[in-house]
Amino acid sequence: MPLPTSIDETHALLSSGGYVADRALATVVFLSLRLRRPLLLEGEAGVGKTEIAKVLAASLGRPLIRLQCYEGLDVAAAVYEWNYAGQMMAIRLAEAGGGLDRDRLESELFSDRYLIRRPLLRALEPGEGGAPVLLIDELDRTDEAFEAYLLEILSDFQVTIPELGTVRAPEPPVVIVTSNRTREIHDALKRRCLYHWVDYPDAGRELAILHRRLPGAPERLSRDVVAFVQAIRREDLFKAPGVAETLDWATALVELDAVALDPALVSDTLGVLLKYQDDIQAMQGGRAKALLDEVRSAPR
Incomplete structure (x- = not known):
């Protein structure tokens, strides 16, 4: 599928994949695609940053290559490494066969045959549909x-392999970088990207997301869930629930055949919505009931 040619087309593309985006997000995604610049998305966990890349890949009909980052991630796990076991086997077979040509063997050992491609290197290769x-x-x-x-990859879409030289992408991949902002990303990397902060959605957009992802949920339950989650995010919690938790909670309530919220149901299922015991204890009992009463008394 060709890339969108306008912000409206980008918004429609995301919508076709089930992603309810506001215009600011659709604009920065459009510019990222148009300018072929990586897009850095920051925000709290569970607000839908990763989902944007998944939806783009599915809607554009392109493969998704995911590099899940973690402490200690290195080039061997992210970019490439050599098949050392295969290389050692080739060396032993050559020695056993006699007539060892060292120069030829060396060129064969560090060839494409023994190169193991990790996500970043695979992303520089053309895929089906683009x-x-x-x-x-x-x-x-x-x-x-x-x-x-990453600076070389995100600026020039290339990597340098000492034994083989520089590998360049014939066409730049669509790059989405996400961060939960547990630490600041370096300015040098930010300069290579377009930037967007993905915030919690307002009540109207969160309800639209819930309708899109869980169309079978009772309407009153959906509205109660969204209103309660919007209210609980204003509380002094260690970790406020994201959209992912809203969807998980609504799904759990549907499985329990709930049609509306009540204090006992909220208290019994807080472990689906909140992920820290201190937050659950703070919200159980009277505080959860007070929030629920507040939500029900507010104009809808």
Whole structure:
């Protein structure tokens, strides 16, 4: 599928994949696609940053290549490594066969045959229907040394392999970088990207997301869930629930055949919505009931 040619087309593209985006997000996604610049998305966990890359890949009909970041991630896991076991086997077979040509053997050992491609290198290769969508997920979990390595890839869409030379992408991949902002991303990397902060949605957009993802939920329950989640995010919690938790909670309530919220149901299912015991204890009992009463008394 060709890339969208306008903001409205980009908004429709995201919508076709089930993503309810506001115009600001559709605009920055359009510019990222149009200018062929990586897009850095920051925001709290569970607000839908990763989902944007998934929806783009599915809607554009392109493969999704995901690099899940973690502490200690290095070039061997992210870019490439050599098949050392295969190389050692080739060396032993050559020695056993006699007539060893060292120069020829060396050129064969460090050839494409023994190269193991990891996500970043695979993302530089053409895919069916166009360049792939590369998702570099939770970059803030890595260290600054790995960030520095990414600079060449995100600016020139190439990597240098000492034994083979420079590998360049014939067509730049669509790059989405996400961060939960557990630490600041370096300015040098930010300069290579367009930037957007993905915030919690307002009540209207969150209800639209719930309708899209869980169309079978009773309307009153959907509205109660969204209103309660919007209210609980204003509380002093260690970790406010994201959209992912809203969807999980609504799904759980539907499984319990609920048609509306009541204090006992909220208290019994807070573990689906909140992920820290201190937050659950703070909200159980009277506070949850007070929030629910507040939600029901507010104009809809």
